[in-house]
Amino acid sequence: MGVLEGTDPAHEEANAHADRAKAPAEVPAAELGGATEQEGATAGAQAAEPWPTVTIADIKAARETLRGTALVTPMEGSRWLSAMTDQQVALKCENLQRTGSFKIRGAYLRIVNLTDEERARGVVAASAGNHAQGVALAAAVLGTRSTVFMPYGAPLPKERATRGYGAHVEFVGHTIEDALLAAREFEARTGAVLIHPFDHADIIAGQGTCGLEILEQTPDVKTVVVPTGGGGFLAGIATAVKSLRPDVTVVGVQAESAAAYPASLEAGEPVALESMMTMADGIAVGRPGDVPFTAVQAYVDEIRTVSEESLSTALLALLERAKVLVEPAGAAAVAALMDSPHDFEGPIVAVLSGGNIDPLLLMRVIRHGMAAQGRYLAVRCRIPDRPGALACLLHELSEAEANVLDVVHERTSETLPLDQVEVVLQMEMRGSTHREEMLKRLRECGYAVTVS
Numbered sequence: 001m002g003v004l005e006g007t008d009p010a011h012e013e014a015n016a017h018a019d020r021a022k023a024p025a026e027v028p029a030a031e032l033g034g035a036t037e038q039e040g041a042t043a044g045a046q047a048a049e050p051w052p053t054v055t056i057a058d059i060k061a062a063r064e065t066l067r068g069t070a071l072v073t074p075m076e077g078s079r080w081l082s083a084m085t086d087q088q089v090a091l092k093c094e095n096l097q098r099t100g101s102f103k104i105r106g107a108y109l110r111i112v113n114l115t116d117e118e119r120a121r122g123v124v125a126a127s128a129g130n131h132a133q134g135v136a137l138a139a140a141v142l143g144t145r146s147t148v149f150m151p152y153g154a155p156l157p158k159e160r161a162t163r164g165y166g167a168h169v170e171f172v173g174h175t176i177e178d179a180l181l182a183a184r185e186f187e188a189r190t191g192a193v194l195i196h197p198f199d200h201a202d203i204i205a206g207q208g209t210c211g212l213e214i215l216e217q218t219p220d221v222k223t224v225v226v227p228t229g230g231g232g233f234l235a236g237i238a239t240a241v242k243s244l245r246p247d248v249t250v251v252g253v254q255a256e257s258a259a260a261y262p263a264s265l266e267a268g269e270p271v272a273l274e275s276m277m278t279m280a281d282g283i284a285v286g287r288p289g290d291v292p293f294t295a296v297q298a299y300v301d302e303i304r305t306v307s308e309e310s311l312s313t314a315l316l317a318l319l320e321r322a323k324v325l326v327e328p329a330g331a332a333a334v335a336a337l338m339d340s341p342h343d344f345e346g347p348i349v350a351v352l353s354g355g356n357i358d359p360l361l362l363m364r365v366i367r368h369g370m371a372a373q374g375r376y377l378a379v380r381c382r383i384p385d386r387p388g389a390l391a392c393l394l395h396e397l398s399e400a401e402a403n404v405l406d407v408v409h410e411r412t413s414e415t416l417p418l419d420q421v422e423v424v425l426q427m428e429m430r431g432s433t434h435r436e437e438m439l440k441r442l443r444e445c446g447y448a449v450t451v452s
């Protein structure tokens with residue numbers, strides 16, 4: 001187990017402990033699809049562990065249950081990422097799963113495993129959107145009433161789709177933890193069964209079916225990279241992959257400003273974040289789940305974190321290069337690859353975990369991603385206040401092939417000499433090299449340019 005940041009002795013000790021736990025002594029290196037007797041064993045789990053553990057047998061059974069309900073999503077090779085990493089890279093397209101994310105896998109398994117009496121009481125969930133849709137669809141398919149608590153600010157299309165699948169939606173608080181609290185109260189008050197988004201063995205077993213598909217679709221895979229919030233998806237995939245192929249490296253990726261796993265792994269137990277802020281609502285979770293945490297400790301090799309710029313750049317690159325639409329959380333694995341293209345052994349599978357994005361957010365993310373790629377430039381430039389001076393400046397810009405989006409003439413600055421005017425320009429550029437060339441050119445022409 002490793003987290004990128006930690007190199008202190010305490011951290012190394014934690015790593016050593018986790019590595020021991022990860023050693024596949026009890027893990028059957030079974031051929032894919034070939035069941036062994038040990039498959040029922042709780043591979044990698046510590047004897048005193050109080051949390052339920054998920055086994056490869058559970059995940060294989062889950063796959064049978066999910067047949068006909070969850071899709072086997074496509075695995076698409078990516079030439080652009082393969083060229084960037086010098087490794088073979090494939091994208092596991094859970095953004096094309098029913099409901100637009102992997103969540104139907106765990107939600108359906110959890111609800112189908114309830115007793116008839118439990119299902120008759122209805123189910124309740126807390127979610128910023130994707131789990132909500134999974135629960136709503138699974139409940140509808142199984143003829144169960146569902147209520148979903150969402151934090152204010154949850155993406156509009158996710159709310160609409162959840163209602164569309166027949167769930168009753170209520171808004172509460174601003175974080176998933178606030179919504180969970182309300183869902184727990186509702187559970188206590190009405191007897192409805194809480195379907196936790198990640199902290200339950202059935203959820204993890206359901207999500208783990210994606211790991212089986214990865215091994216079948218890319219049998220020679222060496223590294224699997226997975227977007228991570230509470231850890232249910234990562235725990236499921238890691239349990240499936242490591243149980244059958246202990247040699248494969250499994251990496252979880254969190255948003256830098258909502259990364260509860262690195263500190264929790266160092267502490268040896270789930271630790272809550274004090275605050276978080278990320279555009280990736282799907283992975284904005286303030287505390288790892290207890291059940292997935294145990295599996296992540298046992299099976300996951302490394303947790304990486306990615307910045308908001310990396311997420312938006314990856315999302316934009318997936319659109320531009322792969323013609324694939326994902327939501328910010330769904331781009332996290334690709335963001336980690338793009339940040340450190342030569343850190344991973346191929347063939348690499350990057351999981352695109354979801355594709356539900358509000359078009360308004362998409363517009364903002366595209367703008368953010370373009371800015372992060374140096375595709376915009378805003379400058380202030382002083383020019384003589386005489387006819388033709390602006391035309392000369394614009395001529396230089398057109399020679400440099402900058403597309404001007406906006407020009408503002410300012411004459412009122414206190415520090416402006418009487419015979420000068422300040423021009424504020426917004427331009428579209430081809431990238432950071434083009435930006436630098438353009439700035440150099442303007443300065444060589446004698447313009448005093450500041451980037452704003």
Ligand SMILES: Cc1ncc(COP(=O)(O)O)c(C=O)c1O
Pocket residue numbers: 101130131197198227228229230231232233234281282283285327329330353354355
């Ligand atoms: C698109 C997407 N990716 C990743 C995750 C993370 O899943 P988990 O909380 O099981 O780690 C979620 C969870 O909602 C999600 O919606």
